[in-house]
Amino acid sequence: MGSVISVEHLRKTYGSFVAVDDISFEVEEGEIFGLLGPNGAGKTTSVEITQGLRVPDGGDIRVLGLDPRTQATQLRRLVGSQLQESALPGRLKVWEALDLFASLVPGGPEWREVMERWSLTEKASASFSSLSGGQRQRLLVALAVVNEPRVVFLDEMTTGLDPAARRATWQLIEAVRDGGATLVLVTHFMDEAEQLCDRLAIVDGGRVVAGGSPQSLIAEYGGDLQVNFSTDRPDVSFLEAIEWVDSVSRRGPHVVVVGRGPVLALVGAELVRNGIVPTDLRVQQATLEDVFLRLTGRGLGE
Amino acid sequence: MTSLLKMTWVETKLFLREPVTVLFTFALPLMVLYVLGGVFGNEGDTGGNGGFVVYGGYGPTNWYTPAYVGLAIAGVAMIGVPAHIAEYRERGVLRRLRASSVSRTGFLSAQLIVSFFIAAIGSVLLLAVAFPSTEVDTPVSAGLFLIAFVLGAVCFSAFGILVGTVLPTARAAQSAGLLLWFLFMFVSGAGPPPEVLPESLAAIGEYAPLTPVIKMLQEPWLSGEWAVGPSVAVLAIGVVSAGAAYFLFKWE
Numbered sequence: 001m002g003s004v005i006s007v008e009h010l011r012k013t014y015g016s017f018v019a020v021d022d023i024s025f026e027v028e029e030g031e032i033f034g035l036l037g038p039n040g041a042g043k044t045t046s047v048e049i050t051q052g053l054r055v056p057d058g059g060d061i062r063v064l065g066l067d068p069r070t071q072a073t074q075l076r077r078l079v080g081s082q083l084q085e086s087a088l089p090g091r092l093k094v095w096e097a098l099d100l101f102a103s104l105v106p107g108g109p110e111w112r113e114v115m116e117r118w119s120l121t122e123k124a125s126a127s128f129s130s131l132s133g134g135q136r137q138r139l140l141v142a143l144a145v146v147n148e149p150r151v152v153f154l155d156e157m158t159t160g161l162d163p164a165a166r167r168a169t170w171q172l173i174e175a176v177r178d179g180g181a182t183l184v185l186v187t188h189f190m191d192e193a194e195q196l197c198d199r200l201a202i203v204d205g206g207r208v209v210a211g212g213s214p215q216s217l218i219a220e221y222g223g224d225l226q227v228n229f230s231t232d233r234p235d236v237s238f239l240e241a242i243e244w245v246d247s248v249s250r251r252g253p254h255v256v257v258v259g260r261g262p263v264l265a266l267v268g269a270e271l272v273r274n275g276i277v278p279t280d281l282r283v284q285q286a287t288l289e290d291v292f293l294r295l296t297g298r299g300l301g302e
Numbered sequence: 303m304t305s306l307l308k309m310t311w312v313e314t315k316l317f318l319r320e321p322v323t324v325l326f327t328f329a330l331p332l333m334v335l336y337v338l339g340g341v342f343g344n345e346g347d348t349g350g351n352g353g354f355v356v357y358g359g360y361g362p363t364n365w366y367t368p369a370y371v372g373l374a375i376a377g378v379a380m381i382g383v384p385a386h387i388a389e390y391r392e393r394g395v396l397r398r399l400r401a402s403s404v405s406r407t408g409f410l411s412a413q414l415i416v417s418f419f420i421a422a423i424g425s426v427l428l429l430a431v432a433f434p435s436t437e438v439d440t441p442v443s444a445g446l447f448l449i450a451f452v453l454g455a456v457c458f459s460a461f462g463i464l465v466g467t468v469l470p471t472a473r474a475a476q477s478a479g480l481l482l483w484f485l486f487m488f489v490s491g492a493g494p495p496p497e498v499l500p501e502s503l504a505a506i507g508e509y510a511p512l513t514p515v516i517k518m519l520q521e522p523w524l525s526g527e528w529a530v531g532p533s534v535a536v537l538a539i540g541v542v543s544a545g546a547a548y549f550l551f552k553w554e
Contacts, residue, residue, distance in 0.1 A: 053401060081398075086393075086394035086398040088395060103305040103308040
């Protein structure tokens with residue numbers, strides 16, 4: 001499993017405006033890699049440069065061994081793309097779109113198969129403008145993978161979709177990965193990144209502020225864990241002796257243990273040893289939202 | 303090659319689903335032909351009006367029919383094509399096409415072919431209605447007329463592509479296209495007899511790019527001759543427009 005995308009010290013400015021200051025990341029084969037950050041962080045610019053759609057001012061980029069600056073034409077045949085704020089002609093029918101985009105790739109798959117695989121057959125004669133948000137995304141994903149690409153870029157797939165359509169789109173994204181492609185996902189939704197990405201880079205102000213798997217980022221930057229349970233036993237001070245526990249507090253039967261690392265397992269074991277078997281033992285974990293807040297000092301929506 | 307054909311075919315269908323293009327390319331020239339043909343008939347002017355001759359002495363319907371073929375060409379090239387290209391750019395369709403390896407030459411060629419094709423359909427339709435239902439005479443040289451049509455439709459389509467390339471939004475392109483279409487109709491020989499145009503309008507007509515197209519179409523139809531000067535002008539418009547469109551074309 002080598003890296004299929006390698007971006008080093010990418011930089012892009014428009015006049016005095018710095019869109020991308022210094023962004024580096026690597027994407028491994030077969031993973032879903034996320035670029036997570038607020039609007040204007042430089043995510044879209046970065047992936048568009050990576051696809052050879054924009055020319056960077058500086059940096060080293062390799063995608064599938066090709067340089068997008070000089071080998072964009074070759075590269076575009078190997079990657080699939082769902083661009084932010086791109087659309088199809090409103091009067092274009094679903095089957096026509098599939099037929100057309102399949103024809104752009106010599107030796108590509110039969111468009112009818114693609115239409116079947118992405119459950120678009122019953123909408124074959126519907127025009128693009130008549131599709132719902134979720135159906136449009138399904139079609140755009142189908143078009144992005146119609147050339148059986150090795151790398152697929154998906155930029156803000158779920159913006160403007162209702163929750164059900166978002167869930168359905170997440171399934172599409174996983175289906176693309178299961179088809180063997182490497183995915184680069186651009187999103188400003190924390191839950192989306194946490195749910196889908198194997199690894200991600202958090203981007204803010206044109207720079208990568210942290211990178212890793214969602215779990216490792218949460219472990220590293222998410223702060224303390226909180227373990228909650230309830231018990232009638234008045235004295236639980238024995239928990240304070242556990243190595244990873246920072247504090248124990250209680251209000252009535254509700255006990256809150258704050259700690260780090262493997263605190264949940266240790267607290268659980270200690271409770272059982274002391275004859276307490278709570279049915280509501282649970283851990284409240286930090287999310288990527290907390291990670292982002294800690295790294296940038298502000299929430300994503302700000 | 304198959305992808306160019308496919309794109310041309312899909313784009314043709316999209317053009318035909320656009321009511322504004324259909325109206326201006328197919329319906330309007332036909333309607334104007336009926337109105338003006340009905341008003342002026344097809345009697346050649348013999349100078350009874352104090353020696354002042356309009357339509358160069360040709361029958362008005364004979365004069366107008368090839369001019370309206372020019373109007374059909376202008377309908378798709380001025381009203382269809384520019385708004386179409388500008389809308390594609392505005393809505394991100396061009397970005398999407400580019401990401402799927404569509405080349406600049408490929409896209410622009412498809413637009414040119416489609417525009418030519420729609421103009422041809424519009425013209426055939428116009429003539430198919432004009433011959434049985436008006437007094438129009440058959441062209442003196444049908445062969446030269448056909449060549450003039452091909453040259454005119456291709457070159458004027460290139461001009462339309464240029465307009466769509468330089469105008470920033472679909473709205474701007476559509477407004478500019480409509481304005482140019484009506485202006486050209488009046489000053490380029492498809493409206494009032496050119497002999498009665500006030501000097502200022504006649505001067506605009508001299509330089510309006512549709513004027514040589516219409517002259518080039520009328521000459522073989524009316525006299526059987528090839529209009530050398532206008533055809534050179536048309537060719538120049540086509541070559542310059544195509545070159546400028548290629549270099550000025552932006553995907554977003």
